[in-house]
Amino acid sequence: MKIRVDLSGSAKDNSYDILIGSGIVNAEAAGEVIDVIKQAGLKGRACVITTETVNGLYGRLFKNFLKNARIEPVVLVLPDGESTKSIKYLSYIYDELIKNRFERGEFIIAFGGGVIGDIAGYAAATYLRGINFIQIPTTLLADVDSSVGGKTGIDHPGGKNLIGAFYQPKCVIIDVNFLDTLPExxxxxxxxxxxxxxxxxxxxxxxxxxxxxxxxxxxxxxxxxxxxxxxxxxxxxxxxxxxxxxxxxxxxxxxxxxxxxxxxxxxxxxxxxxxxxxxxxxxxxxxxxxxxxxxxxxxxxxxxxxxxxxxxxxxxxxxxxxxxxxxxxxxxxxxxxxxxxxxxxxxxxxxxxxxxxxxxxxxxxxx
Ligand SMILES: NC(=O)c1ccc[n+]([C@@H]2O[C@H](COP(=O)([O-])OP(=O)(O)OC[C@H]3O[C@@H](n4cnc5c(N)ncnc54)[C@H](O)[C@@H]3O)[C@@H](O)[C@H]2O)c1
Structure with missing residues (x-):
């Protein structure tokens, strides 16, 4: 099922779909999920930002999902935990985007919980003054809150979320099956x-x-x-x-x-x-x-x-x-x-x- 985030006024062009389902991210994915990705404009190459845990559990499945959608991933695996939402890892993401010559028309995919969504979103908001961005959340908190609404950012030793930007994703894909492995x-x-x-x-x-x-x-x-x-x-x-x-x-x-x-x-x-x-x-x-x-x-x-x-x-x-x-x-x-x-x-x-x-x-x- 799809929900539309319908922004108004000058932000209208930033409106996007949230697709929610069970088992929609898989190696043979077809139909609605592929349509949503296509409508978001995702094609060619994408920089996937994820964490060690999520990559260990779902890295292969996710690569097969992207292959099926004819997307070629460059995968960045960051450590788990809040301390990843830092200038150090943001800088690492910029280095990799530059090294791999990512261009404005290409995409960042945040694949993980709120920490990944926030830092990947902020990297997308700021690299080349903004490149395309998709959220594929894997925690309940990210499903119901952080992946929707466009708040992105990182922490600073002086406080949490002190550096950030409002930057909307091109779409959000929520697969409830990822919650099977989420700790209680x-x-x-x-x-x-x-x-x-x-x-x-x-x-x-x-x-x-x-x-x-x-x-x-x-x-x-x-x-x-x-x-x-x-x-x-x-x-x-x-x-x-x-x-x-x-x-x-x-x-x-x-x-x-x-x-x-x-x-x-x-x-x-x-x-x-x-x-x-x-x-x-x-x-x-x-x-x-x-x-x-x-x-x-x-x-x-x-x-x-x-x-x-x-x-x-x-x-x-x-x-x-x-x-x-x-x-x-x-x-x-x-x-x-x-x-x-x-x-x-x-x-x-x-x-x-x-x-x-x-x-x-x-x-x-x-x-
Ligand atoms: N942008 C927003 O609007 C907004 C809103 C609320 C919270 N946040 C931010 O979200 C962050 C918290 O997000 P969170 O609670 O998702 O934490 P998190 O991203 O740290 O994820 C929690 C842990 O679960 C692991 N994990 C993720 N998916 C998994 C899965 N499917 N199976 C097993 N393990 C999995 C992660 O690797 C991590 O170790 C905070 O930084 C907070 O500031 C942002």
Whole structure:
């Protein structure tokens, strides 16, 4: 099934398709997947950027898939992990693109999780002032979030995602079968972002997740396909309305204010992005209840779904001052205020600028 990311105004030409299916990336691939690739303009040669793990599991299958589509790959295999999203590996990618004389009309294919999507996308956005780019995600987090919407970038020792660009792929191909080998913790990590969409943007979807989380987390293909499809449709809809996060798109940051602080305080080790967002969503829901935007029942439902999904539900025991200092590094901070996304009952949201004094007092109360 196909979802269209329909950008408006001057970005209209950057609109693209997301194709979702099970077993669509294989050596005999035909039909829709080949059509989508062709429509994206992919032909001839492509630079495939992937990780050691993904290459070990799917390298041969992927090469055969490309051969069948008459694409000749130049494969760059990067180490696994967040530290790959760095200037060092970006520089390596540029070196290889230049060495292999890649031209503007040619393609980069990101084949991996969010780390690969972000760095490969940023390389595509900047090499020769922008060459074509395709996302073929292999983690749940990348399927439902990072491969869609065009945020690309790398980390800097001074902070995460500090260097980046909005740069849309020419298409996204999501094969649910890649999730067969994804470690359980990574699956749950991606599920946190799925909960996010339901909690603040689609109440019915949230109920579906409450009723089906066990089935989904035991990798039922129909369940996984449904949540990926719905998440991509929700994200595409938000991105269609606000590509560059001038307003509405910030709703996708639900759980991110405290979540990013948690990631910072753990030094981007120990805790994964989705896990930190799960903690952040609970915190944002507690604040929502405190300020009267949602009931205790709403807070409980969000907390219960997070807990039942095996995601962390307890706010780590850093001090309020440590949290505040980490939050001040956030891109969404202006003077003494931080822009929070709060839940307005399940499926609804409200933006609220919160004062650090209030957050400090609230943290003191709950920690
Ligand atoms: N651009 C965006 O809009 C956006 C949104 C959310 C997160 N992100 C970024 O995404 C990154 C996190 O992405 P992630 O959670 O996918 O992590 P990741 O890319 O590090 O992948 C997690 C691990 O799973 C392995 N893996 C990938 N696919 C596999 C498979 N099919 N089977 C077995 N192992 C597999 C990877 O090699 C890696 O070791 C962060 O850097 C975050 O900042 C970006």
């Amino acid at each position: 913790r990574e699956l749950k990590n991606g599920f946190a972002e799925v909960i996010k969409y339901g909690a603040v943007l689609d109440g019915e979807f949230f109920i579906y997740l409450e009723n089906n989380y066990e089935k989904i987390l035991s990798r039922d293909k129909d369940g996984l396909t449904h949540i990926i499809r719905r998440s991509c449709a929700i994200k595409a809809d938000v991105v269609n309305k606000d590509e560059k996060e001038a307003g509405l798109r910030s709703v996708l940051n639900f759980g991110h204010s405290l979540g990013h602080a948690v990631e910072t305080l753990y030094n981007y080790k120990t805790v994964k992005h989705g896990e930190a967002i799960a903690i952040g969503m609970i915190f944002a829901s507690m604040v929502s209840e405190d300020l009267g935007f949602c009931t205790g029942e709403t807070l409980n439902r969000i907390k219960t779904l997070i807990k039942n999904s095996g995601l962390p539900a307890k706010i780590p025991g850093f001090t309020p001052v440590e949290y505040i200092n980490a939050m001040k590094l956030d891109k969404k901070v202006e003077s003494r205020l931080i822009k929070f996304v709060l839940v307005k009952e399940i499926g609804g949201f409200v933006f609220k600028e919160l004062d650090f004094d209030y957050i400090h007092e609230f943290l003191k109360k709950i920690l």
